[in-house]
Amino acid sequence: xxxxxxxxxxxxxxxxxxxAKWLKKEGDRIKSGDVLAEIETDKATMEVEAVDEGVLAKxxxxxxxxxxxxxxxxxxxxxxGEDVSARSGQPNGAEAKGVAPxxxxxxxxxxxxxxxxxxxxxxxxxxxxxxxxVPAIPKAPSAAGSPPQPETTAAPxxxxxTEMVTMTVREALRDAMAEEMRRDKDVFVMGEEVxxxxxxxxxxxxxxxxxxxxxxxxxxxxxxxxxGLGVGAALAGLKPIVxxxxxxxxxxxxxxxxxxxxxxLYMSGGQMGAPIVFRGPNGAAxxxxxxxxHDYAAWYSNVPGLKVVMPYxxxxxxxxxxxxxxxxxxxxxxxxxxxxxxxxxxxxxxxxVLPIGKARIHRTGKDVTIVSFGIGMTYALxxxxxxxxxxxxxxxxxxxxxxxxxxxxxIRSVQKTNRxxxxxxxxxxxxxxxxIGMRIMEEAFDYLDAPVARITGKDVPMPYAANLEKxxxxxxxxxxxAAKAVLYR
Amino acid sequence: xxxxxxxxxxxxxxxxxxxxxxxxxxxNKDQELEAYRLMLLIRRFExxxxxxxxxxxxxxxxxxxxxxxxxxxxxxxAAKEGDQVITGYRDHGHMLACGMDAxxxxxxxxxRRGGYSKGKGGSMHMFSKxxxxxxxxxIVGAQVSLGTGLGFANWYREDGRVSxxxxxxxxxxxxxxxxxxxMAELWKLPVVYVIENNRYAMxxxxxxxxxxxxxxKRGVSFNIPGEQVDGMDVRAVYAAxxxxxxxxxxxxxxxxxxxxxxxxRGHSMSDPAKYRSKDEVSRMREEHDPIEMVRRRxxxxxxxxxxxxxxxxxxxREIVNDAAEFATHDPEPDVSExxxxxxxxx
Ligand SMILES: Cc1ncc(C[n+]2csc(CCOP(=O)(O)OP(=O)(O)O)c2C)c(N)n1
Ligand SMILES: [Mg+2]
Numbered sequence: 159x160x161x162x163x164x165x166x167x168x169x170x171x172x173x174x175x176x177x178a179k180w181l182k183k184e185g186d187r188i189k190s191g192d193v194l195a196e197i198e199t200d201k202a203t204m205e206v207e208a209v210d211e212g213v214l215a216k217x218x219x220x221x222x223x224x225x226x227x228x229x230x231x232x233x234x235x236x237x238x239g240e241d242v243s244a245r246s247g248q249p250n251g252a253e254a255k256g257v258a259p260x261x262x263x264x265x266x267x268x269x270x271x272x273x274x275x276x277x278x279x280x281x282x283x284x285x286x287x288x289x290x291x292v293p294a295i296p297k298a299p300s301a302a303g304s305p306p307q308p309e310t311t312a313a314p315x316x317x318x319x320t321e322m323v324t325m326t327v328r329e330a331l332r333d334a335m336a337e338e339m340r341r342d343k344d345v346f347v348m349g350e351e352v353x354x355x356x357x358x359x360x361x362x363x364x365x366x367x368x369x370x371x372x373x374x375x376x377x378x379x380x381x382x383x384x385x386g387l388g389v390g391a392a393l394a395g396l397k398p399i400v401x402x403x404x405x406x407x408x409x410x411x412x413x414x415x416x417x418x419x420x421x422x423l424y425m426s427g428g429q430m431g432a433p434i435v436f437r438g439p440n441g442a443a444x445x446x447x448x449x450x451x452h453d454y455a456a457w458y459s460n461v462p463g464l465k466v467v468m469p470y471x472x473x474x475x476x477x478x479x480x481x482x483x484x485x486x487x488x489x490x491x492x493x494x495x496x497x498x499x500x501x502x503x504x505x506x507x508x509x510x511v512l513p514i515g516k517a518r519i520h521r522t523g524k525d526v527t528i529v530s531f532g533i534g535m536t537y538a539l540x541x542x543x544x545x546x547x548x549x550x551x552x553x554x555x556x557x558x559x560x561x562x563x564x565x566x567x568x569i570r571s572v573q574k575t576n577r578x579x580x581x582x583x584x585x586x587x588x589x590x591x592x593x594i595g596m597r598i599m600e601e602a603f604d605y606l607d608a609p610v611a612r613i614t615g616k617d618v619p620m621p622y623a624a625n626l627e628k629x630x631x632x633x634x635x636x637x638x639x640a641a642k643a644v645l646y647r
Numbered sequence: 648x649x650x651x652x653x654x655x656x657x658x659x660x661x662x663x664x665x666x667x668x669x670x671x672x673x674x675n676k677d678q679e680l681e682a683y684r685l686m687l688l689i690r691r692f693e694x695x696x697x698x699x700x701x702x703x704x705x706x707x708x709x710x711x712x713x714x715x716x717x718x719x720x721x722x723x724x725a726a727k728e729g730d731q732v733i734t735g736y737r738d739h740g741h742m743l744a745c746g747m748d749a750x751x752x753x754x755x756x757x758x759r760r761g762g763y764s765k766g767k768g769g770s771m772h773m774f775s776k777x778x779x780x781x782x783x784x785x786i787v788g789a790q791v792s793l794g795t796g797l798g799f800a801n802w803y804r805e806d807g808r809v810s811x812x813x814x815x816x817x818x819x820x821x822x823x824x825x826x827x828x829x830m831a832e833l834w835k836l837p838v839v840y841v842i843e844n845n846r847y848a849m850x851x852x853x854x855x856x857x858x859x860x861x862x863x864k865r866g867v868s869f870n871i872p873g874e875q876v877d878g879m880d881v882r883a884v885y886a887a888x889x890x891x892x893x894x895x896x897x898x899x900x901x902x903x904x905x906x907x908x909x910x911x912r913g914h915s916m917s918d919p920a921k922y923r924s925k926d927e928v929s930r931m932r933e934e935h936d937p938i939e940m941v942r943r944r945x946x947x948x949x950x951x952x953x954x955x956x957x958x959x960x961x962x963x964r965e966i967v968n969d970a971a972e973f974a975t976h977d978p979e980p981d982v983s984e985x986x987x988x989x990x991x992x993x
Contacts, residue, residue: 164701164702166697166698166700166701166702167700167701167702167703168916168917169916169917172917190691190694191690191694191713202913202917202918202919202920203918203919203920204913204916204917204918204920205912207694207697207698209694209695209698228701228703229702229703350849350851351849351850351851354850354851354855354922355849355850355851355919355921355922358849376851376855376856377856378817378820378851378856378857379787379788379817379818379820379821379848379856380820380821380822381821382821382822383822406785406786407786407787409786410786410788410821410823443707444706444707445706445707445758445769446707446708446769447707447767447768447769447771447772447785448767448768448772449771449772449784449785449786450707450708450771450785616985616986617989618985618986618989619989621766621767621980621984621985622706622707622755622758622764622766622767622768622769622772623758623759623765623766623767623769623979623980623984624706624758624979625979625980625982626758626766626767626979626980626982626984626985629982629985630985
């Protein structure tokens with residue numbers, strides 16, 4: 159029986175790739191484990207290995223073909239002597255258009271640049287994406303859907319008439335580091351795979367080439383050690399940027415972050431502090447399960463002596479990272495893998511630096527205030543769109559910095575709307591949204607027409623199964639419902 | 648760099664020398680057959696997993712063990728029932744070698760209710776109390792202290808068990824490894840540390856991350872004995888495994904085995920593959936394949952016919968296909984599972 163060889167996906171987001179070359183010819187005998195062909199995307203290559211035995215009866219997609227959709231049959235393996243002449247390169251419409259489930263990459267290995275970055279965490283494309291040989295593809299987690307077009311209201315920091323260029327959050331972060339490294343010789347980057355590999359998620363792409371191995375340093379897998387080393391270097395006056403491959407691994411190093419970086423200025427009576435930036439992706443990616451999905455916003459925001467920044471837009475990522483590198487204090491800079499691939503406008507300015515500790519009103523409205531930050535903004539903005547369809551005008555505030563928290567901006571908004579929903583992906587107990595609720599109660603209780611509501615990640619470790627993961631994360635519907643609840647609708 | 652190159656080639660030539668010297672204890676026919684069957688099962692299982700990942704049935708990370716099969720298979724042949732196994736995220740092979748059911752492992756990879764963790768753990772986080780497999784850990788190096796704790800429990804209970812604690816060349820640089828070594832030797836805990844040196848931690852070669860690239864010496868300052876072992880040859884692994892496990896079981900304390908091995912595939916499913924040459928990979932596959940070596944011996948020394956091997960291949964393939972079929976059709980966990988297993992009833 160002839161079996162199709164399907165175009166495989168390098169990552170769950172990959173939708174198409176190049177068939178670089180066949181390593182077997184038509185007529186070659188194949189046994190499992192044989193490398194049949196090489197495929198490529200812009201970031202990664204992969205060998206297609208045979209799982210079935212037989213003869214490579216037909217090559218359906220030739221060497222060098224670009225944009226081959228995932229799951230397209232690229233060749234046929236047949237039993238010896240079997241006739242496969244009827245097979246053509248376009249088996250049937252549904253198959254040829256096959257797409258991989260549109261889950262954001264789960265990769266410490268660079269697949270974070272998959273082509274689907276823009277639709278991170280979107281629904282699985284409807285319909286017959288999968289070939290007949292692949293029953294029951296699990297539904298990908300649907301959290302925030304496609305990124306809302308940031309219809310940023312007046313961004314006070316960007317002068318009117320400034321030209322905007324579209325770039326990914328990943329590029330904005332890279333540019334911020336490169337600009338600051340050009341500006342200040344004391345700034346250097348270290349972390350696992352940041353140099354030769356160009357970053358596990360490609361955020362440090364090109365930095366080694368520009369700044370050399372003394373300033374872009376690959377470390378061994380020794381988080382506690384290199385974090386302490388970084389803090390020591392900072393105490394001595396250098397300005398390290400320490401990248402954690404993900405923040406989950408910074409738990410190995412949290413003692414040095416808190417006991418050494420955060421407290422030394424105070425303990426030394428102001429003699430020495432640590433001008434250091436700790437950065438990397440934080441929170442849930444997709445299907446990476448409990449140990450790789452933790453959101454640390456609440457944890458670090460609990461600690462005096464730290465500043466905690468968690469941007470959502472590309473332009474905030476750039477302006478705030480530049481500010482963080484210049485700041486004389488230890489900064490926790492929480493990025494998000496799913497946002498890395500999203501493209502947004504960034505002002506084309508020589509030196510775009512944003513103030514740490516200032517929230518931004520992302521969308522104005524008068525009926526209800528929705529406060530969030532980081533990836534939580536994707537739920538907030540989508541919910542605001544939904545609410546708008548029902549005539550409810552939500553004001554959406556992006557905190558941008560968790561500590562110090564710009565409570566003033568939130569309070570001013572609540573004084574206007576009298577209602578508030580706070581949204582985060584982290585756990586509910588002692589979460590950032592709990593803090594927001596408390597601060598509003600302390601400072602604007604009399605303005606409230608309803609108790610502050612919060613939508614958070616569920617109070618369970620992140621499950622792996624696609625259906626459970628989807629349930630564990632917040633969703634737009636929950637935010638919409640909460641907004642209506644505080645409006646008594 | 649020159650040093651690195653020299654060290655690596657020394658490791659590789661050790662491997663060939665060892666094979667050529669023929670001073671390795673021979674395995675009998677049944678042992679060779681069992682080693683062959685298990686390694687093949689792992690290889691086929693991993694190939695299938697790779698394929699299912701490509702089809703979108705498996706999500707997240709999926710770290711394949713292809714190329715390293717002889718390590719866990721040789722060690723399991725040397726271990727006794729009741730000895731514990733713990734490793735990192737490249738764990739599918741360890742689970743199969745511990746006798747865990749292929750269906751349950753594959754269904755965990757697809758996140759279904761029949762998986763070992765009911766679909767809640769995924770590829771990196773699986774456990775089986777029954778088979779004494781303690782995971783399945785996603786944090787590099789964490790399993791080393793945990794494995795030391797398993798050894799501690801054995802020492803405490805005086806039950807004669809040994810903890811087989813596996814970790815990579817990259818993990819070997821984590822600080823807690825050395826904290827564990829110190830305690831293990833101090834208290835003479837029955838732990839065999841198996842360092843699977845596959846030459847790379849993601850895209851970082853051993854020489855770019857390690858000041859001391861001879862991992863068998865990593866216990867020297869704690870007085871823990873260590874050996875470098877040709878981890879592509881199941882006989883060598885088995886022989887060293889026997890020595891190390893006997894040593895630990897007899898109350899003399901921990902032992903370190905550096906298994907010189909190689910991963911054929913990328914670190915996880917996607918890999919820019921720019922940190923090593925294609926030649927290097929194909930040379931290892933062609934000249935040192937752990938399964939091929941046993942296959943040759945089975946045919947040449949043990950006079951096993953091609954037919955018999957084909958039948959065996961077929962049976963392995965059946966197990967893997969059945970597991971894949973099961974893992975594809977088994978339903979996702981019930982939604983109520985979201986809230987279970989967070990805490991136990993006190
Ligand atoms: C504490 C921690 N840091 C970083 C990572 C990311 N990471 C996962 S695997 C890996 C490489 C480990 O290499 P090695 O120990 O040699 O094992 P191998 O993958 O080769 O089996 C890294 C850096 C992690 N999971 N945990
Ligand atoms: Mg390794």
